[in-house]
Amino acid sequence: MNTGMRGASERGYLNLPWGQVHFRRAGDPAGVPLVVLHQSPLSSATYEPALAAIAAYGVHVVALDTPGFGMSDAPARQWSVPDYAAAVWSAVDALGLGRVHLLGQHTGAVVAAEAALAARDRVSGLIFQGLPLYGEAERAEKKASYAPGYEPASDGGHLRTIWERVHRLYPRISAESASRQVAEYLSAGPDYAVAYRAVFDHRLDTSALAGIPALLLHGDEDVVNRMNDTVLAALPGTPLVVIAGGTDFVAEEQPEVFAKAVAEEVLRHGAAGPRPGFTPVYTATVEVRGGRGGGARSRTGPLELALTRPGDRRPGDTGTDPEELFAAGYGACFDSALAVAARRERIVTGPVTVTVSVTLGTVPGGSYAIAAGLEVAAPECRQADLERLVGIADGLCPYSNAVRGNADVTIDVRGGA
Incomplete structure (x- = not known):
């Protein structure tokens, strides 16, 4: 020593x-x-x-x-x-x-x-x-x-x-x-x-x-x-x-x-906000026309879909909305960050499911904000181990770091006995 x-x-x-x-x-x-x-x-x-x-x-x-x-x-x-x-x-x-x-x-x-x-x-x-x-x-x-x-x-x-x-x-x-x-x-x-x-x-x-x-x-x-x-x-x-x-x-x-x-x-x-030494890894570019009732088309991949306002959605409607897209991106990135944390900690989690709910709401002054709720379930991983991994993943995940301090985020951790 x-x-x-x-x-x-x-x-x-x-x-x-x-x-x-x-x-x-x-x-x-x-x-x-x-x-x-x-x-x-x-x-x-x-x-x-x-x-x-x-x-x-x-x-x-x-x-x-x-x-x-x-x-x-x-x-x-x-x-x-x-x-x-x-x-x-x-x-x-x-x-x-x-x-x-x-x-x-x-x-x-x-x-x-x-x-x-x-x-x-x-x-x-x-x-x-x-x-x-x-x-x-x-x-x-x-x-x-x-x-x-x-x-x-x-x-x-x-x-x-x-x-x-x-x-x-x-x-x-x-x-x-x-x-x-x-x-x-x-x-x-x-x-x-x-x-x-x-x-x-x-x-x-x-x-x-x-x-x-x-x-x-x-x-x-x-x-x-x-x-x-x-x-x-x-x-x-x-x-x-x-x-x-x-x-x-x-x-x-x-x-x-x-x-x-x-x-x-x-x-x-984490350390929300711009960090010195930021190194770009990948940039996605999506063109949107017509706002929430229009469409989105990727310039960097095959994504092309219709956007539908939640209040206008009808049975059989194939359109999506920004909250669903954000939830999908957040869930995918958090799941990957959890896998990185598990490798670092040498913990075998078994099957993991990350479910993300994104809520659009209003705040005083007439503007809008979002809140997110994550449920991380790994029934074959001990609860204490999963809680530790989720804490590390929350610091690694780019979505968590992007919204930290700007949106209310709750994480429900559901491990095994």
Whole structure:
């Protein structure tokens, strides 16, 4: 296991107004983008062992060193959480990522949440690997005493101070991981608490996060695991996934388990909207004359059919309508995406049927919209396995990605016992 400051991932620097920002990344740049924000006072090296595993699912994962930590330059003044959040978007812009999923741990989770509130149209979802929501008393106590600085000593006594702090916080971690953390503390400098102070001073508006897909994911021995009830009450309906036997460093302890949970969530919600690096695979061109009561003729294939308004349909009418055509396309693509997911997961589904209903309706203001309902049935596949595959397929399917955020879509999953 490599928990060092370097690792095998591609690494680089971004030149931003306050200095350089170090990042590491893995995966195809055309994949669904995920930006990872670490806890303080550590660095993106925390995630190094899991990056390749996450990328293997088709995710383009970028882990940033927060300004002032790891190998990123520090700002010239004390930053607030909104300052750190703005820096995230500066880095995303410099990387050309467009719309992204954000994963943040502890301090990074607060920054990720604030970044989402600052630019929610640029966020496809959030993963909180421990979200610290402190009460006022604990906030004041921690601000006063949680992260005392250290003074470099000629006999190296400060190294013992840091080592003891790390092991007091995380008594179960390996000597390798603890050694790396000592290096990260030294990199941050004697006053390593600048990001902590920003968090202790910040009041996160959790109610404003409503409507942004989110997942709570951490090890069952994470120091913030104790806050689950508080966080679930603040983010009602948000699913919680706890990885058994995992500490704060579950990404390096159980990289495959962690990567699978992260990738499933990212692919489930995709990154709706144009993506950098879009590569055309196939273009279909259909000419329509006469609107809903006319006809459609393909210029790229043999399709030629009459269109009929649903209200005008009579027995024996051979015409179709746009909703039926959309349902057919959605069902075919989703079924294919499910097959891709099954191959990746090495799960045998048996026969699969995808039934799609597309509804045309009106919305306030006199305009029209559609809603879709999918029923995915695979009676020979275990329900839990099928639900996992459907979540992955929903992130892969081009129709799901096209309508995400624009149409109400429900998916009914019907597996076997």
